[in-house]
Amino acid sequence: MEVDTCPSPAAEPAPAEAEAFDFKGYMLRKAAAVNSALDEAVPLVHPERFYEAMRYSLLAGGKRVRPVLCLAACEVSGGRDACAMPAAVAVEMIHTMSLIHDDLPIMDDDDFRRGRPSCHRAFDDPVALLAGDALTFLAFGHLADPASYPADGSVPPDRIVRAVSELARCAGAGGLVLGQMADMEATGLGNHFSLDQLEFIHLHKTAALLEASVVIGAIVGGASDHQIEQLRNYGRCIGLLFQVVDDILDVTKSSEELGKTAGKDSASDKTTYPKLLGLEKSREFAEELLKDSKEQLAGFDPVKAAPLLHLANYIADRQK
Amino acid sequence: MEVDTCPSPAAEPAPAEAEAFDFKGYMLRKAAAVNSALDEAVPLVHPERFYEAMRYSLLAGGKRVRPVLCLAACEVSGGRDACAMPAAVAVEMIHTMSLIHDDLPIMDDDDFRRGRPSCHRAFDDPVALLAGDALTFLAFGHLADPASYPADGSVPPDRIVRAVSELARCAGAGGLVLGQMADMEATGLGNHFSLDQLEFIHLHKTAALLEASVVIGAIVGGASDHQIEQLRNYGRCIGLLFQVVDDILDVTKSSEELGKTAGKDSASDKTTYPKLLGLEKSREFAEELLKDSKEQLAGFDPVKAAPLLHLANYIADRQK
Numbered sequence: 001m002e003v004d005t006c007p008s009p010a011a012e013p014a015p016a017e018a019e020a021f022d023f024k025g026y027m028l029r030k031a032a033a034v035n036s037a038l039d040e041a042v043p044l045v046h047p048e049r050f051y052e053a054m055r056y057s058l059l060a061g062g063k064r065v066r067p068v069l070c071l072a073a074c075e076v077s078g079g080r081d082a083c084a085m086p087a088a089v090a091v092e093m094i095h096t097m098s099l100i101h102d103d104l105p106i107m108d109d110d111d112f113r114r115g116r117p118s119c120h121r122a123f124d125d126p127v128a129l130l131a132g133d134a135l136t137f138l139a140f141g142h143l144a145d146p147a148s149y150p151a152d153g154s155v156p157p158d159r160i161v162r163a164v165s166e167l168a169r170c171a172g173a174g175g176l177v178l179g180q181m182a183d184m185e186a187t188g189l190g191n192h193f194s195l196d197q198l199e200f201i202h203l204h205k206t207a208a209l210l211e212a213s214v215v216i217g218a219i220v221g222g223a224s225d226h227q228i229e230q231l232r233n234y235g236r237c238i239g240l241l242f243q244v245v246d247d248i249l250d251v252t253k254s255s256e257e258l259g260k261t262a263g264k265d266s267a268s269d270k271t272t273y274p275k276l277l278g279l280e281k282s283r284e285f286a287e288e289l290l291k292d293s294k295e296q297l298a299g300f301d302p303v304k305a306a307p308l309l310h311l312a313n314y315i316a317d318r319q320k
Numbered sequence: 321m322e323v324d325t326c327p328s329p330a331a332e333p334a335p336a337e338a339e340a341f342d343f344k345g346y347m348l349r350k351a352a353a354v355n356s357a358l359d360e361a362v363p364l365v366h367p368e369r370f371y372e373a374m375r376y377s378l379l380a381g382g383k384r385v386r387p388v389l390c391l392a393a394c395e396v397s398g399g400r401d402a403c404a405m406p407a408a409v410a411v412e413m414i415h416t417m418s419l420i421h422d423d424l425p426i427m428d429d430d431d432f433r434r435g436r437p438s439c440h441r442a443f444d445d446p447v448a449l450l451a452g453d454a455l456t457f458l459a460f461g462h463l464a465d466p467a468s469y470p471a472d473g474s475v476p477p478d479r480i481v482r483a484v485s486e487l488a489r490c491a492g493a494g495g496l497v498l499g500q501m502a503d504m505e506a507t508g509l510g511n512h513f514s515l516d517q518l519e520f521i522h523l524h525k526t527a528a529l530l531e532a533s534v535v536i537g538a539i540v541g542g543a544s545d546h547q548i549e550q551l552r553n554y555g556r557c558i559g560l561l562f563q564v565v566d567d568i569l570d571v572t573k574s575s576e577e578l579g580k581t582a583g584k585d586s587a588s589d590k591t592t593y594p595k596l597l598g599l600e601k602s603r604e605f606a607e608e609l610l611k612d613s614k615e616q617l618a619g620f621d622p623v624k625a626a627p628l629l630h631l632a633n634y635i636a637d638r639q640k
Contacts, residue, residue, distance in 0.1 A: 130421075144481050144488060
C-alpha cells in the first residue's frame with residue numbers, strides 16, 4: 001500500500017462537494033434497488049428453513065456499501081445500474097456468507113449481528129454453515145447467469161468471465177479468506193506483530209472485497225484497463241480506510257452508539273491501528289487514505305465520479 | 321428421473337467392450353494428469369498451515385471419478401483434455417470442499433476420510449471451515465481464469481460463463497448443498513419418508529455434482545445443446561447409480577473391504593434404497609440406471625464414447 005506522506009488537513013467533504021450532490025438520497029435510492037434485487041435473487045422456496053436462513057442474513061439491513069460501490073464504479077465507467085446489479089448482488093452475498101461463517105462458534109462465536117441474533121443462533125450451526133456455502137454458489141450463479149443481465153448484450157461474456165475471476169480471487173485464498181486465516185493466526189500475538197502484518201490482514205480481510213466490489217463494477221461497466229487499475233487503487237484505499245475507521249470507532253465510541261460491543265478489540269488481544277500507532281496517528285493515516293482514494297478519481301468525469309468521491313467521505317466520516 | 325421398466329440382465333461389461341478399451345490404463349493416465357493439475361493449482365505458499373490443509377484434503381487420493389468424467393465428456397464432445405482440465409480441477413475442488421464441511425463436528429462429525437484423519441482432525445475446525453471456503457473460491461477462480469485454458473481460444477468466454485453458471489447451480493442451493501440440507505432434515509425420519517424423497521436427496525446431494533462434471537466437460541468441449549442434454553441425462557443416471565451402489569455396498573460389505581465404517585447407514589436412522597426397496601430390487605434399480613445411462617450415449621461416436629460407457633460400468637460394478 002503506497003501512502004501519501006503529506007496528510008490532507010481535513011477528512012470533511014468540502015462545502016461545494018456536499019451541495020452539488022445529494023449523497024443521502026443517492027444511498028437510499030441505490031440501497032433500495034439492491035435490497036429489491038437481493039430479495040428477488042433468493043426466493044423463499046423448499047426447504048423453507050434453509051432459504052429462510054439465507055434471507056434472514058442477507059436481508060438483515062446493513063449499509064450495502066459494497067453493492068453501492070459496485071453500482072457507482074459501473075456508472076463512472078460508462079455503464080448502467082442494470083449492468084452491475086448482478087455483480088452488486090454477488091458481492092453482498094459473499095459479504096454475508098463471510099459474516100455467517102465468521103460468527104459460527106468454531107470461529108468468532110458471535111451471538112449477535114446487526115442488532116439481532118446471528119444466523120446460527122436464529123437457526124442452528126449446520127443450517128448456518130450450509131446457508132453460507134449456498135450464498136457463495138448463488139453469488140457466482142447470479143454473476144454468471146446471462147438472464148441476470150440486460151438482453152441487449154451490453155455486458156459481453158468476456159467481461160463476465162473477468163468479473164467471476166476477480167470475485168473469486170478477492171474473496172478466496174488471495175483475499176478475504178486468506179485475511180480471516182491470517183487474522184486468526186495473529187490474534188493472541190498482541191503488540192508483537194508489526195504494522196506491515198496488520199496491513200496485510202486488513203488489506204485481505206476487509207479491503208479485498210471492497211476492492212473487488214469497485215473493480216467488478218468497473219469491469220462490467222466497460223472501463224479500460226487503465227481505469228480499472230485506478231479504480232482498484234481507489235478500492236484498496238477506501239478498503240483499508242474502512243478498517244482504520246472501524247478500529248478508531250472501537251476505541252472512541254460506546255457500544256450503544258455503535259450498535260455492537262465497543263472496546264471488543266482492545267479487550268481482546270487483537271492488534272489494531274490505535275494500539276500500534278496511537279489514536280492521533282491513526283486519524284492522520286485515515287486522512288491520508290481518504291486523500292489518496294480521491295486522487296485516483298481525478299481522471300474521471302467529475303459528475304459521474306461524485307458518488308465514489310462521496311462514498312469515500314462517507315467511509316471516512318461514519319460514526320458507526 | 322425417468323427409469324426404463326425393463327431392467328438389463330447384466331451390469332457386467334460385455335467382453336467386446338472390455339477388450340476394445342483399456343479402461344484401467346485410461347483411468348490411471350487421467351487420474352495422474354488430474355492429480356498433477358490439482359497439485360499445481362494449490363501451491364504451498366504463506367500461510368502454510370492454511371494451504372497445507374487444502375492440499376491435505378485435495379491431494380488425499382480418491383478415485384477422481386468427477387474430474388475424469390469431465391475430461392471424458394469433453395472428449396466425446398470433440399474437445400481436448402487441455403480444454404476441460406480447469407473444469408476437472410474445479411469439480412474436484414468443490415467435491416473436496418463438500419467433504420471437508422460435511423465432516424465437521426457441527427455436521428456429520430466424521431473423524432476419518434479416505435483412510436486418514438479428516439481435515440478438521442488433522443488441523444482444526446476453523447482451518448477446515450476456511451480451507452473449504454477457499455477451495456470453493458479457488459474452483460471458480462480456476463474455471464474463470466483465461467490463463468487456465470489453451471491460448472488458441474478453443475474455449476471461448478461464452479462457454480466459460482455457461483460452465484460457471486452450471487457449476488454454481490449444481491453445487492449450490494439447486495444441487496449439492498440443497499441435498500445436504502434435505503438429507504439433514506430427513507435423517508431421523510427412518511422409514512417414514514418415501515422413495516421420491518430419497519431420490520430427491522440423492523439426485524441433489526450426490527448426482528448433481530456428477531451431472532455437473534459431465535455437463536461442464538461437454539460445454540467446454542463444444543457439445544451442441546442436444547448433446548449437452550443427452551450427457552446431462554447420462555450424468556444424472558450414473559449419479560443416482562453411484563448412490564444406489566453405495567447404499568448396497570454399505571449392507572453387503574465389511575468395513576475392512578470398504579475402507580470405511582460399513583453398516584453405518586443401517587445402524588443410523590438413515591433411509592437407504594435397500595431399506596425402502598430391499599436388496600434385490602435395489603440391485604434391479606441399479607441395473608436399470610446403468611442401462612439408461614448407456615442409452616444416452618447411443619448417438620455419439622462409439623470410440624470417443626468408450627470412456628463414458630466404461631465409467632458407467634465402473635460405477636455400477638465397484639466393490640468399494
